[in-house]
Amino acid sequence: MTILEFTAVVWLGSLAAGFLGALSGLGGGVVVVPLLTLLLGVEIHYAAGAALVSVIATSSGAASAYVREGYSNLRVGMLLEIATSLGAVVGAKLATRASGAVIAVVFGAVLLASAGLSLRRHAEPIDVGPPDPLAARLRLDGAYPTHPGLRRYRVRRVPLASLLMGLAGVLSGLLGIGSGAVKVLALDAAMGLPFVVSTTTSNFMIGVTAAASAGVYLHRGYIDPGLAMPVMLGVLLGSLAGARALPHLGARALRLVFAGLVAALGIEMIANGLSGRI
Amino acid sequence: MPRGWSDHRVEEAIGRLLRTGVLLAAALVAAGGALYLIRHGAELVDYRAFRGERADLRSVRGVLEGALGLQGRDVIQLGLLVLLATPVARVAFSMVAFALQRDRLYAGVALLVLAILLSSLAGAMP
Numbered sequence: 001m002t003i004l005e006f007t008a009v010v011w012l013g014s015l016a017a018g019f020l021g022a023l024s025g026l027g028g029g030v031v032v033v034p035l036l037t038l039l040l041g042v043e044i045h046y047a048a049g050a051a052l053v054s055v056i057a058t059s060s061g062a063a064s065a066y067v068r069e070g071y072s073n074l075r076v077g078m079l080l081e082i083a084t085s086l087g088a089v090v091g092a093k094l095a096t097r098a099s100g101a102v103i104a105v106v107f108g109a110v111l112l113a114s115a116g117l118s119l120r121r122h123a124e125p126i127d128v129g130p131p132d133p134l135a136a137r138l139r140l141d142g143a144y145p146t147h148p149g150l151r152r153y154r155v156r157r158v159p160l161a162s163l164l165m166g167l168a169g170v171l172s173g174l175l176g177i178g179s180g181a182v183k184v185l186a187l188d189a190a191m192g193l194p195f196v197v198s199t200t201t202s203n204f205m206i207g208v209t210a211a212a213s214a215g216v217y218l219h220r221g222y223i224d225p226g227l228a229m230p231v232m233l234g235v236l237l238g239s240l241a242g243a244r245a246l247p248h249l250g251a252r253a254l255r256l257v258f259a260g261l262v263a264a265l266g267i268e269m270i271a272n273g274l275s276g277r278i
Numbered sequence: 279m280p281r282g283w284s285d286h287r288v289e290e291a292i293g294r295l296l297r298t299g300v301l302l303a304a305a306l307v308a309a310g311g312a313l314y315l316i317r318h319g320a321e322l323v324d325y326r327a328f329r330g331e332r333a334d335l336r337s338v339r340g341v342l343e344g345a346l347g348l349q350g351r352d353v354i355q356l357g358l359l360v361l362l363a364t365p366v367a368r369v370a371f372s373m374v375a376f377a378l379q380r381d382r383l384y385a386g387v388a389l390l391v392l393a394i395l396l397s398s399l400a401g402a403m404p
Contacts, residue, residue, distance in 0.1 A: 004319035007311075042325040053358055057303065060296040060364050070289060078372060078387050085394045092398075138383070207296075207365040208391065214362050215398030221336050225354035226318075227325060229311040232358070236304060 003226065010040065011230035018058065018238025023245065024258040025184075025199065026114055027206070028235035029055045029177035033107065034265040037278055042227065044100040044107075044278055048176025049222035052214045054235035055178040059207035061236060062243065063200070071200040073142045073193065076155065080186070081205055083162045084179075085212035087169020092216035095174045104273030107175050111266030114181040115259040120189075132156040135191075144197050153194055161190040165205075173213035178206035288375040292368055299364030303357045310345075310353025317350060337401075366395050 001009075013035045014028070021028035029051040036047035063072070095103065131154055135141060140155040164186035168179035180202050187198035217223050272278045335341060335355050344352025373388035 001323050002319065003321050003323050004315055006323040006325075007315060007319075040325070046325055053361060056361050056365060057300055060361075060368075061300045063293075063296055070286065072289075074285070074289065074292075074372065075384060078369075078384060078391065081369070081391045082387065082394070085391055085398075089394065089398050208369060208395065211362050211365040212395055212398045215395070215401070218362070218399070219336055219401040223335075223355075223358060224325070225310070225335065225351040225358065226314060226323075228358060229307050229314070229354045232307055232361070233304065233311070236300070 006040075007226070007230045010036070010227065011234040013039070014054065014231045014234025015238040015241075018054070018235035018240075019242040019245075020238075020258060020261070021058075021235070022239040022242025023254055024118060024262070025180065026118060026258075026262065027055060027178040027180045028058055028239055029175075030111060030114060030262065031265070032231060032235055033176055034111070034269055036227075036231075037104070038265075038268055038272060044103050045095065045222045046224050046227055048095060048103070048174075049214075049217045049224065050228040050231040051176035051235075052172075052210050052217060053223060053228045054232045055172075055176070055210040056207050056214065057232050057236045058239045059178060059203055059210065061240065063204040063207065069145070069200075071144050071196055072204045073140070073155075073197055073201050074204075075138070076140050076142070076187070076191070076193070077201045077205050079138060079140070079158075080162060080165045081208050083165040084169035084172070084183070084205055084209040087166040088173040088209045088212035089169075089216060091170035091173025091175075092213035093173075094170070095176075095213075095222075096216070096220050098174070100278045101273045101276055103174065104269050104278040106171075108266040108268070108270030108273060110171055110175060110177070111262050111269060115263040115266065117181045117185060118255055118259050118262070120185075129154070132158070134158050142193075142197070144194060151194075153192070153197070155191050155193065157190045157192070161186040164190055169209050169212070172206075172209045173216070176213075176217075178210060180206060288372070291375075292371060295368060295371060296364060299360060299367065303361035303364065306357030306360060307354050308357075310350050310355075310357060312350075313348060313353060314350025362399065366392070366399065369395060 017031035018028040033047045033051045036042040135155040143150040143152045168182035172179040183202035187193045341355045345356040369392045376385040
């Protein structure tokens with residue numbers, strides 16, 4: 001394959017990955033890494049480096065819209081970014097030592113778990129009752145715009161959420177993904193944020209997490225401009241289109257289809273890792 | 279504290295900052311990509327084995343020097359550096375905004391996050 005052909009194929013594939021990532025809420029990174037490694041035979045460290053770059057682009061692009069609408073909880077985001085960015089640096093360091101096969105197997109397991117998490121039902125947030133002492137001291141409780149007006153919510157279980165965020169950071173740095181599924185789990189299931197606040201705050205945090213690991217990837221030479229260029233431009237455009245298309249499509253059926261697809265990719269990654277083909 | 283720095287205004291400014299950073303980065307990456315493909319598009323490709331990038335593509339100074347010489351790969355890498363700098367600028371901006379609001383706790387939190395990001399980007403992490 002010539003560079004021109006390869007760039008065109010990667011760009012088209014990344015466009016599709018970004019589109020599906022936005023529709024499913026899982027992000028482009030989890031689709032683009034299997035695409036590059038399984039279909040195009042790209043070495044997994046390069047694939048993760050290029051995916052990280054695309055994750056920063058989509059996160060920052062989408063967050064710029066959400067932040068202005070007042071959904072994200074900036075204090076929760078900033079506080080938990082300590083845990084995710086430390087985790088991300090640890091994960092990126094692990095990636096520099098791990099073999100491609102190990103990364104592929106962990107990646108597959110994370111894909112399977114993400115597929116399951118994306119079908120989870122979401123608990124209703126609490127806005128009454130006594131405040132959580134730690135969350136109150138950290139002034140984390142917030143409010144978000146709804147139809148009748150601002151709706152308040154309480155935040156709880158800060159230490160558990162920090163732990164989950166540390167794990168999300170490690171996975172992000174190790175695999176080159178945004179770890180949106182684990183971040184949303186920490187915010188919505190552990191802390192009790194309303195779902196719309198969880199997804200937008202998670203999106204907002206993903207860019208910072210990915211930037212922390214991208215530093216390590218850059219210095220180790222894992223970010224190849226020739227590969228990162230079509231991946232970043234493709235995923236960014238695809239996810240913008242996906243976000244536009246989302247309101248017009250049936251969410252539940254789509255999520256089922258997508259969860260099945262992600263699970264199949266996960267099994268394929270594990271099989272390839274175990275047989276030593278990655 | 280300047281009365282104008284309400285949470286809402288901070289959020290609007292952060293939104294603008296993120297969008298500008300991403301647009302600038304995408305424009306640089308696309309321009310560098312065009313240069314790269316015009317010059318090297320017909321060459322053969324190999325991403326199957328990991329070799330690590332040329333040392334000058336791994337440091338900020340090396341990338342800047344190459345980009346000034348209009349080397350396609352360096353212009354792309356410069357765009358990627360702008361992209362990486364966007365979340366860093368966001369954290370720095372939040373830190374200043376928290377400080378202006380006299381919110382010492384969260385200015386400190388943002389400073390800690392900023393320190394982690396900068397030491398990772400500077401290659402100073404052990």
